[in-house]
Amino acid sequence: xxxxxxxxxxxxxxxxGNFETYDAKDISDDMSFLEMLxxxxxxxxxxxxxxVAFDHDCREGICGMCSLFINGRAHGPLHxxxxxxxxxxxFKDGDEIVIEPWRANxxxxxxxxxxxxxxxxxxxxxxxxxSVNTGAAQDANAIPVxxxxxxxxxxxxxxIGCGACVAACKNSSxxxxxxxxxxxxxLLPQGQPEREKRVLAMVNxxxxxxxxxxxxxxxxxxxxxxxxxxxxxxRLNREYIRASLLSKD
Amino acid sequence: xxxxxxxxxxxxxxxxTDYKDHVRLVNPANKRNIDxxxxxxxxxxxxxxATLAEMGYNVKAFCFQDxxxxxxxxxxxxxxxxxxxxxxxxxxxxxxxxxxxxxxxxRAREANVHRLAEVSANxxxxxxxxxxxxxxxxxxxxxxxxxxxxxVQRTFYAAGQTGQQLLLGAYSAMNRQIxxxxxxxxxxxxxxxxxxxxxxxxxIIAKNxxxxxxxxxxxxxxxxxSGGYGNVFFLSTNAMGSNVTAAWxxxxxxxxxxxxxxxxxxxxxxxxSGDHQSKLTLMSESLRNDGRIWVPAKMEDAEALRQGAKKxxxxxxxxxxxxxxxxxxxxxxLVPRDVASRAAxxxxxxxxxVNKTGEAVFLDYAAAIQRYGKAEAHRKNLHDADAAKIxxxxxxxxxxxxxxxxxxxxxxxxxxxxxxxxxxxxxxxxTMGGLWVDYxxxxxxxxxxxxxxANFSDHGANRLGASAxxxxxxxxxxxxxxxxGEYLADDIRTGAIxxxxxxxxxxxxKVRERIQFFMNNQGSKSVDSFHKxxxxxxxxxxxxxxxxxxxxxxxxxxxxxxxxFWKEVKVPGKAxxxxxxxxxxxxxxxxxxxxxxMCRDALNRNESCGGHFREEYQTEEGxxxxxxxxxxxxxxxxxxxESAPVLHKEELNFENVKLTQRSYK
Numbered sequence: 001x002x003x004x005x006x007x008x009x010x011x012x013x014x015x016x017g018n019f020e021t022y023d024a025k026d027i028s029d030d031m032s033f034l035e036m037l038x039x040x041x042x043x044x045x046x047x048x049x050x051x052v053a054f055d056h057d058c059r060e061g062i063c064g065m066c067s068l069f070i071n072g073r074a075h076g077p078l079h080x081x082x083x084x085x086x087x088x089x090x091f092k093d094g095d096e097i098v099i100e101p102w103r104a105n106x107x108x109x110x111x112x113x114x115x116x117x118x119x120x121x122x123x124x125x126x127x128x129x130x131s132v133n134t135g136a137a138q139d140a141n142a143i144p145v146x147x148x149x150x151x152x153x154x155x156x157x158x159x160i161g162c163g164a165c166v167a168a169c170k171n172s173s174x175x176x177x178x179x180x181x182x183x184x185x186x187l188l189p190q191g192q193p194e195r196e197k198r199v200l201a202m203v204n205x206x207x208x209x210x211x212x213x214x215x216x217x218x219x220x221x222x223x224x225x226x227x228x229x230x231x232x233x234x235r236l237n238r239e240y241i242r243a244s245l246l247s248k249d
Numbered sequence: 250x251x252x253x254x255x256x257x258x259x260x261x262x263x264x265x266t267d268y269k270d271h272v273r274l275v276n277p278a279n280k281r282n283i284d285x286x287x288x289x290x291x292x293x294x295x296x297x298x299a300t301l302a303e304m305g306y307n308v309k310a311f312c313f314q315d316x317x318x319x320x321x322x323x324x325x326x327x328x329x330x331x332x333x334x335x336x337x338x339x340x341x342x343x344x345x346x347x348x349x350x351x352x353x354x355x356r357a358r359e360a361n362v363h364r365l366a367e368v369s370a371n372x373x374x375x376x377x378x379x380x381x382x383x384x385x386x387x388x389x390x391x392x393x394x395x396x397x398x399x400x401v402q403r404t405f406y407a408a409g410q411t412g413q414q415l416l417l418g419a420y421s422a423m424n425r426q427i428x429x430x431x432x433x434x435x436x437x438x439x440x441x442x443x444x445x446x447x448x449x450x451x452x453i454i455a456k457n458x459x460x461x462x463x464x465x466x467x468x469x470x471x472x473x474x475s476g477g478y479g480n481v482f483f484l485s486t487n488a489m490g491s492n493v494t495a496a497w498x499x500x501x502x503x504x505x506x507x508x509x510x511x512x513x514x515x516x517x518x519x520x521x522s523g524d525h526q527s528k529l530t531l532m533s534e535s536l537r538n539d540g541r542i543w544v545p546a547k548m549e550d551a552e553a554l555r556q557g558a559k560k561x562x563x564x565x566x567x568x569x570x571x572x573x574x575x576x577x578x579x580x581x582x583l584v585p586r587d588v589a590s591r592a593a594x595x596x597x598x599x600x601x602x603v604n605k606t607g608e609a610v611f612l613d614y615a616a617a618i619q620r621y622g623k624a625e626a627h628r629k630n631l632h633d634a635d636a637a638k639i640x641x642x643x644x645x646x647x648x649x650x651x652x653x654x655x656x657x658x659x660x661x662x663x664x665x666x667x668x669x670x671x672x673x674x675x676x677x678x679x680t681m682g683g684l685w686v687d688y689x690x691x692x693x694x695x696x697x698x699x700x701x702x703a704n705f706s707d708h709g710a711n712r713l714g715a716s717a718x719x720x721x722x723x724x725x726x727x728x729x730x731x732x733x734g735e736y737l738a739d740d741i742r743t744g745a746i747x748x749x750x751x752x753x754x755x756x757x758x759k760v761r762e763r764i765q766f767f768m769n770n771q772g773s774k775s776v777d778s779f780h781k782x783x784x785x786x787x788x789x790x791x792x793x794x795x796x797x798x799x800x801x802x803x804x805x806x807x808x809x810x811x812x813x814f815w816k817e818v819k820v821p822g823k824a825x826x827x828x829x830x831x832x833x834x835x836x837x838x839x840x841x842x843x844x845x846x847m848c849r850d851a852l853n854r855n856e857s858c859g860g861h862f863r864e865e866y867q868t869e870e871g872x873x874x875x876x877x878x879x880x881x882x883x884x885x886x887x888x889x890x891e892s893a894p895v896l897h898k899e900e901l902n903f904e905n906v907k908l909t910q911r912s913y914k
Contacts, residue, residue, distance in 0.1 A: 032661075035527050051822075062410065114827065134727070
């Protein structure tokens with residue numbers, strides 16, 4: 001198939017950006033979206049044009065490095081799929097595809113389609129852990145965890161930190177991301193000792209980073225490639241209120 | 250230099266305990282004055298960074314990704330082994346040790362492997378305490394599954410995302426130390442050279458991949474946890490950015506490279522679909538727990554499948570060849586990876602491949618769906634469940650166990666594996682070879698260590714499933730924190746290492762020269778075009794099967810390709826900006842050197858063992874034929890610049906296991 005791409009180009013964080021139009025010719029159904037971009041980039045290099053910069057690494061939907069706002073949707077048209085797992089059979093000959101970076105104040109653009117998501121790391125530094133030194137653990141089976149809680153904690157823990165939730169949100173809120181981590185630990189016995197401290201610290205950092213407020217619209221969860229449920233946000237709200245009342249700090 | 254593996258004396262099961270009782274310690278006040286550099290933040294790097302910082306060392310950690318959480322350990326699917334014996338099926342430290350040594354086809358060091366088995370149980374304890382949500386049974390206790398090459402259930406897992414959960418656990422432990430100021434994290438940085446001062450590794454030259462700045466970083470020790478080199482094949486299950494550069498730079502500065510030809514070709518990957526392909530995707534080995542692998546027994550059926558005239562469901566049961574169950578009745582579909590891969594290649598080479606390229610076999614879940622469906626109906630007291638209900642119940646169980654893998658398969662191929670068998674074929678997955686290390690995990694450069702997949706030490710010639718995660722975390726959480734003290738105890742009076750030393754000048758200049766070369770070269774061919782050509786040579790001549798003639802040809806072809814690369818490579822953009830093509834050029838330049846060394850190593854090893862299959866050396870039944878008399882050694886290669894590399898041998902002494910022909914029949 002042959003496609004027309006409208007791609008956001010921006011040479012660095014301070015430069016002004018604009019859309020450029022490129023042709024993608026002889027694209028096969030079996031290609032992944034990023035392989036299609038590889039083909040376009042090879043052609044740009046041949047013509048002496050700088051290739052389009054985009055983040056990617058594992059290309060199997062788990063590292064969370066790929067991003068891209070494709071035709072107005074985070075990670076493209078499919079539900080529960082990262083950009084690297086989106087394949088060209090989802091498009092048809094003659095389509096025009098608009099490709100943009102994540103757009104959020106807390107995610108400044110580095111170049112073209114690459115953004116800086118280190119704000120997510122800093123939220124995790126604030127409290128996304130259980131304080132246990134290596135060697136200090138008891139036997140793994142000493143504390144039984146009800147399967148339902150373990151499964152629910154796992155579901156929340158499958159967040160890949162890609163930032164699609166922020167990109168999809170009209171307010172660029174990071175509540176789904178923070179809610180996922182807070183939920184994982186709140187559901188496990190190991191997470192209890194720091195339960196209040198953690199949620200307060202993480203929410204505090206989230207606000208400091210400039211992420212927007214949550215209005216429970218649900219775009220984040222709808223666009224999440226790992227289908228993190230909206231219930232993690234309600235749990236985050238409950239945990240936050242609970243901690244605000246109980247915290248001794 | 251003679252290789253000294255520094256294996257402690259004493260009986261096998263006492264070595265590590267005795268070692269820990271007598272290893273030198275660094276007191277807390279002195280640890281505060283010691284800096285440790287760690288390259289890579291996968292399981293080995295992140296766990297080492299967290300633990301060393303907890304102990305009081307100052308850690309500087311580097312990763313090329315935008316966050317340490319993205320290291321490729323995250324993609325490991327199936328599980329992590331540990332000798333917990335929670336299943337009461339006779340598992341023990343010795344059995345895990347024995348299975349690993351045997352699985353590695355007797356080309357690993359006994360003492361290292363036993364230590365690995367000893368600390369395996371602690372890893373699970375540590376991860377659970379960190380909040381890693383492993384799969385659990387209804388009683389709330391941890392669940393296990395089976396993996397290839399063993400007859401016990403010792404694999405802990407978190408659905409098909411075990412690597413993700415373990416890495417996020419190590420990442421969280423590291424985050425706590427970043428918050429406390431004990432770990433300084435450098436994202437989007439790549440190590441481009443090792444700096445050696447007075448014979449000791451004392452720092453690195455790194456590139457800030459966003460700004461292009463070249464930076465100097467000093468430390469009292471440098472830990473390379475930079476992963477494996479499977480991307481030398483271009484197509485592999487590795488992440489796009491996975492590379493050998495950090496390890497290769499250390500090699501060129503004096504670290505011997507051990508057993509580079511030992512690469513693991515994983516049997517269950519999604520087959521190649523076309524020339525555009527950028528990477529291959531693994532389907533977890535755990536799928537072999539329940540899936541049955543087959544090809545048609547009749548050639549005409551295979552031809553009909555390839556032409557699209559028939560589908561898998563058109564082939565009746567009696568015309569299917571479940572070749573693993575046929576050839577290896579006692580292990581069946583759960584034979585080790587090297588055996589399963591070769592068996593698939595054998596069937597496809599014989600003309601029984603099932604997709605249009607002829608390079609695919611079926612992995613079929615129909616029987617498992619029925620089996621689980623019946624068990625589930627029984628559990629739910631549905632004694633009159635009809636066939637449709639049983640299938641529905643069975644699919645639900647399979648979905649719970651393997652749902653994410655099935656979804657991934659569906660995304661990539663467009664086929665629904667709940668309805669039709671998956672097509673799979675072997676692909677490059679893991680590299681058992683790596684930097685040579687002694688018992689302390691130190692390379693042949695003082696103060697330069699290698700951890701995880703970057704070293705060679707524990708998996709011999711073939712790694713068993715679910716052992717990579719175990720080794721990465723063992724090295725980082727439980728081995729290096731002890732062994733590094735032995736070395737750093739001498740450094741308590743050294744003080745901060747200056748980056749003004751001429752060794753830093755020299756290393757930095759070389760890095761700058763190379764970058765300038767790439768920017769100025771008037772070539773016409775892209776970096777990827779060279780990488781693809783290298784990969785093709787490696788796959789065809791140093792892949793699943795190798796022979797003397799092919800390897801000799803490969804060496805010449807790689808040398809010619811390397812020459813062409815330096816003349817013709819074209820790198821767009823500028824040096825002082827975000828420029829992924831420039832970064833890729835440096836990595837491919839290193840792969841072009843490594844590839845030749847792999848072929849030389851494969852040529853030297855006149856035997857077949859594990860993943861290294863030399864066609865000249867096989868039994869009448871086509872199994873790998875080892876030569877223990879002449880090749881029971883680690884081949885450690887020394888870099889000598891323009892001259893050919895020199896081979897050093899570390900003899901492997903087996904005192905606790907008897908070397909036998911590995912049989913899974």
